[in-house]
Amino acid sequence: MALSPPSLHSPQPPPEEAARTGGGSSAALEKASTAMVKLAVGVAVAFFLLPLLGLLLRTPWGELSTELASPPVRSALWLSLVCSLAATGISVVFGVPLAWALARWTFPGRSLVRALTTLPMIVPPVVGGVALLLAFGRRGFAGRWLDQAFGVTLPFTMAGAILAETFVAMPFLVITVEAGLRSMNRRFEDAAATLGARPWVTFRRVTLPLIAPSLWAGAALAWARALGEFGATITFAGNLPGRTQTIPLAVYLALETRLEAAITLSVVLLAVSLTILVLLRERFMPNL
Amino acid sequence: MNKQNISAALLALSLLAVGCATTGDPADDRSSAHPENELSGSATVFAAASLTEPFNEIAELFRAGNPSADISFNFGASSGLATQIIEQGGADLFASADQVNMKKVADEDLLQQAPRVFIRNRLEIVVAPGNPEGITGLSDLARTDVKVVLAAAQVPVGRYSREALAKAEVTVRPVSEAVDVKGVVGPVTLGEADAGIVYASDVKAAGDRAAGVPIPDNQNVLAEYPMGVIKSASNPQVARAFMDLVLSPQGREVLTDHGFIAP
Known part of the structure; x- marks a missing residue:
């Protein structure tokens, strides 16, 4: 909106009148502020565009298909997709009820729970990984119990990688869905209830369609965060090709020796995630 | 998508950006050469x-x-x-x-x-304090009940580790490949892994949080x-x-x- 020229706004005083009432300076002010906004927009766009350009200009395009065909890259890509999608699925299953509770229930300590939910967004992922180890690791209190009761050990496993990604990704889903639940018009829910719909039917037939954009946006954010996850994954799940080495980890190690390989891997990840996001968006969020 | 959704998404995105840390930039406070000798x-x-x-x-x-x-x-x-x-x-x-x-x-x-x-520097096997798994040499790292972390082959200590294992004719299936030598010591001191191959100096640096098992000269690699x-x-x-x-x-x-x- 700020970009549209001021003259398009409807009730503008004619020039003479504006000059008489001192509106001339306010028009100049508006013009100057529009220019400032445009400048800020330009800087912001350049800020995102330049690193991408840097990446694309150094990409050895000829090697892209060879790189994609190599087994280590394919297994890393496959692991990245499986782990990030699993993390997104778990985030939806547990995150939507949590968002519901935060948006609709009143209970003591609600703001504390909300702060707890956003903790993984603030804590450095590596520290998050250490925290996961201290809880779910072989010597962690929960990890020891899991091991003794079920024979399950999470560190250095694919399940561990999914757990680490879920830990950092779920907050994005929760806060987006909670915002959707808070801002939706609840009269439709009330109407459904008045007409005798059970709570679950109301949720499924009325609430869910209304918050669908938030849900998809939250899921996409959570998925993107999980896909790029590095710190918590390497700390908690380690780095083993074929088991826990996702693309970001492979990129980090490739940086040790061959920059070109790292760039190629990044571009592959970028292409895959963009394709999925575009497909999803056309299918489910045409208005977004 | 309404305003609140958008602002939530924007907040999320900005936090996402913060999450992508960079490696430390060198300090910018260097001054040019002093006129005196100091x-x-x-x-x-x-x-x-x-x-x-x-x-x-x-x-x-x-x-x-x-x-x-x-x-x-x-x-x-x-x-x-x-x-x-x-x-x-x-x-x-x-x-x-x-x-x-x-x-x-x-x-x-x-x-x-x-x-x-x-x-x-020379290589050493790093184990938990007191060596609970009773590891005596590189051959024990092949045991299936021992969780081993090696440095990735791309980094020096990872390459040296593989040279030593090849000399000892031992095949190890690590649970993880660390990105640097400190990444090998970490899981062992945390108790998540049982053993790893590191430099002797790293075992010393870990103090009482880890112990070292020496590797004989004919299997060891001298890092310069x-x-x-x-x-x-x-x-x-x-x-x-x-x-x-x-x-x-x-x-x-x-x-x-x-x-x-x-x-």
């Missing part, structure tokens, strides 16, 4: 992760002797440091844990002079650490003075105290 300003030393403890100690000595000069460090796997120096610069001095990565920098014609080997001043160094005087201190008997003593071997 050293001033700061030099940035890119050093192998295994040098963390002794170099920090030598830097303390350096600061005590040169109150108006300072040293800042960028510790990491030598391979990654070499890539950073070639791609980004920012280093005054480079201390590598192997000749391969020093050569990469030298081949780009980025060194002022030929590098000098200042210390050596070269260092050299970078051509584009912004403060070559300070960098050279620090290098001289590392090479001096005083500096060498700090290194040998930390488990390194004099060249």
Whole structure:
């Protein structure tokens, strides 16, 4: 909106009148502020565009298909997709009820729970990984119990990688869905209830369609965060090709020796995630 | 999508951006050469992760002797440091844990002079304190009940580890491949892994949080650490003075105290 020229706004005083009432300076002010906004927009766009350009200009395009065909890259890509999608699925299953509770229930300590939910967004992922180890690791209190009761050990496993990604990704889903639940018009829910719909039917037939954009946006954010996850994954799940080495980890190690390989891997990840996001968006969020 | 949704999404995105940390940038507070003989300003030393403890100690000595000069460090796997120096610069001095990565920098014609080997290191098996798994040598690392972490083959200590395992004719299936030597020590001290192959100096650095099992000479690999001043160094005087201190008997003593071997 700020970009549209001021003259398009409807009730503008004619020039003479504006000059008489001192509106001339306010028009100049508006013009100057529009220019400032445009400048800020330009800087912001350049800020995102330049690193991408840097990446694309150094990409050895000829090697892209060879790189994609190599087994280590394919297994890393496959692991990245499986782990990030699993993390997104778990985030939806547990995150939507949590968002519901935060948006609709009143209970003591609600703001504390909300702060707890956003903790993984603030804590450095590596520290998050250490925290996961201290809880779910072989010597962690929960990890020891899991091991003794079920024979399950999470560190250095694919399940561990999914757990680490879920830990950092779920907050994005929760806060987006909670915002959707808070801002939706609840009269439709009330109407459904008045007409005798059970709570679950109301949720499924009325609430869910209304918050669908938030849900998809939250899921996409959570998925993107999980896909790029590095710190918590390497700390908690380690780095083993074929088991826990996702693309970001492979990129980090490739940086040790061959920059070109790292760039190629990044571009592959970028292409895959963009394709999925575009497909999803056309299918489910045409208005977004 | 309404306004609140958008603002939530924007907040999420900005937090996402914060999550993508970069590697430490060298300090910008270096001043140009002082007119007098006294050293001033700061030099940035890119050093192998295994040098963390002794170099920090030598830097303390350096600061005590040169109150108006300072040293800042960028510790990491030598391979990654070499890539950073070639791609980004920012280093005054480079201390590598192997000749391969020093050569990469030298081949780009980025060194002022030929590098000098200042210390050596040998490999050791790192285990939990008290060695609960009863590991006696490299062959025990092949046991299925022992969780082993190795450094990735891309970093010097990972390459040395594989050389040692090949000499001992042992095949190990690690649970994880760490990105640098400290990443091998970490899981062992946390109890998540049972053993790993690291430098003897790293076992010493871990103190009582870990124990070492020696590897016999015929299976061991001797790592040579070269260092050299970078051509584009912004403060070559300070960098050279620090290098001289590392090479001096005083500096060498700090290194040998930390488990390194004099060249």
